[in-house]
Amino acid sequence: QQLQKRFARVEGGKLISVYFNQKACSACPSRPLCTAGKEKRIRRWEHEAVLDAMERRLQAMPEAMAVRPCTVEHVFGTIKGWMGATHFRTRGLKHVATEASLAILAYNMKRAIAVAGVASTLKAIAG
Template identity: 50%
Template structure:
């Protein structure tokens, strides 16, 4: 992906340009493709269809930035997992490991909220 031009570059060097935006499952997806696919010498290695179409979510750059950050510090998720698991372990210990003391979703929600409030205090 070439952010400056809002285009993709294929392995053959052609540019896949922005064509249109569509919405799928509440996500705005931008569609890209090149008109040069039909004459491409390496088309058989790329796609069996007429053209290679690429979809890009409107917030894909955020995911790419997070991935770059994770690549720089591979231990970050391990440390984060440990930090969060401690909290859930404490809750499970307080609540008896296996069950809530109340029944029905509104009551269970209240019980969990009280546990979270007590933990934060």
């Protein structure tokens, strides 16, 4: 049987849906291992399917995490070094996201200049 959505509420800024099926749980021989209540409540974040899909992709390609240190960790380390290796200077998600975006833009510009040269980069920016 399928679980029935009973209610949803916002917790910590996230929409959490609560599902349970009392009929299936009451007939289940494993219920004492699962829950002490009448039914097991399953709580799911509205975007949890995205996390599940990512987990499936990772299980299908475990070598992907081995590539990560070679590709992105150096970038984050470099940006962190530029920023003083401590913390963001702004407060609030909107401001921190802007600060991070500017740091990433600066990193990408510096890499473009290093790879293509100043003249080619300026020509590409000008269109």
